[in-house]
Amino acid sequence: MRIILTGGGTGGHIYPALALARYIKETDPNADILYVGTERGLESDIVPRSGLPFRTIEVAGLQRKLSMDTVKTFVKLSKGLTQARKILKEFRPDVVVGTGGYVCVPIIFMAKMMGIKAVITEMDVLPGLANRFLSRFADVTALSFAESQQYLPKARSFAVTGNPRASDVMSVPAERAAEIAKDLGLDPHKKTVLIVCGSRGAAPINKAVLAMLDDVANQKEFQLVYVTGQVHYDKIKAEIDNRGLADSKAIIVVPFVYDMPALLQHTDMMVGRSGATTMAEVLALGVPALYIPSPYVTNNHQEKNAVWMVEKGAGLMLKEQGLTGRALYDTINGLVTDSERLSAMQSAARELGRPDAAKTYYQTLQALVRRK
Missing domain, CATH: 3.40.50.2000 (Glycogen Phosphorylase B;)
Known part of the structure; x- marks a missing residue:
């Protein structure tokens, strides 16, 4: 399976993605995983240290009110979409997984425009702005808590997987x-x-x-x-x-x-x-x-x-x-x-608790990739 992981800005978006990547590589050493983030986010330091291939795109936070910053956001978003399309075309993933943060927006949106399957991840009970926007495009919205469904009325489908980071604490020697x-x-x-x-x-x-x-x-x-x-x-x-x-x-x-x-x-x-x-x-x-x-x-x-x-x-x-x-x-x-x-x-x-969260999440990805 070829997978693009994307998520950034905070450790809460990055570490679950890395936990999922570790589980997938342990389960299927032949899996090919690429991480896409930003140059300025924490992911630019943390992800390369994990050994995963890492590429970057430009992105800016979504604006709640119209202003000059809104214009700058759309300029960066346009550039980010172009960069995302290039990465997707070159890597040819079977599925794209977003674990949170604005970097997910160009990648997930462009994946759907190109007919590539996509999953987003909501870690909190109350979804953030990026996930509320992306849930209408993602094939599956993976939740840590079932209660989050009520805040995502436009989501196409749900899977309650838990947070993959939970699996890390269960595997300490x-x-x-x-x-x-x-x-x-x-x-x-x-x-x-x-x-x-x-x-x-x-x-x-x-x-x-x-x-x-x-x-x-x-x-x-x-x-x-x-x-x-x-x-x-x-x-x-x-x-x-x-x-x-x-x-x-x-x-x-x-x-x-x-x-x-x-x-x-x-x-x-x-x-x-x-x-x-x-x-x-x-x-x-x-x-x-x-x-x-x-x-x-x-x-x-x-x-x-x-x-x-x-x-x-x-x-x-x-x-x-x-x-x-x-x-x-x-x-x-x-x-x-x-x-x-x-x-x-x-x-x-x-x-x-969901100590098997990484396993459940990977099974969700496998089922989605097999789906025609």
Whole structure:
């Protein structure tokens, strides 16, 4: 099978595509996969490191209001469509897969104009503008959550596949999991709470965490692994040292974790943003989460994700606005020390998880390619 993958702008669009590519190559080493992105997006750095062939096109975000930027968008879109047509003509894919971001628009649209089968992927509960536009052209819209169907009335067909990234956390070798536990100095006899908010961290969450660290240091129920983000690490570490908490066995502070799937094997509760990829990872393992949705994303989609998780009994939510150390500590401690409630949330999360998402997605592609 010849496949073009496209998706960019954020890791939430790129990593699921790479997870799918890994599964396909493991299942069918003869599969030919090309990744199409942009020169300026994260994909231009991440994808080549994965070893996948990578080509670029020009693209600009869709505009919600008419302005001079709208003109610039259409100029770039026209150029992107021409570049997309050239790539499609040269590579001759059996199917094109879009995992999110505006780079998908020229590729998916032109694929349909050329009679090439196409699939788009919606990772969030609330679809973004690009996918709402593309759903009328794609042969299949692959969903992480069945509830998303109501927001895509013009979609031609659906497949609830889950997020392929979920499959990555289920395939961590035991030695990798053991190595990260040793590196971090985790106590196997204590529950582990993981707080992580992306590579750049989040200042309001950092403030709340610092405010609760004395309480964390004085309890014996759990150990806290706090991933600060590179930008904030030095300041937070200095504050911890100044407060005499550096030797606390209950507090482990690191700037970044390169092998998050391995660390999640030891996690009893996660605290972080409610992006689609984060949700896919923790659900696959049945890890309950306290979601603090980012208020800075388009259409407030992270809050929609978090609300959905709370309704399903698989998570809790605290809004960033008004977040305090007391509220954060009480929520974490209240769940970790209530074994019955923690177990119920673990079961709810596991029920929603789709650890076989990559396999299901690939089967969807195979069925589509066979369809006349």
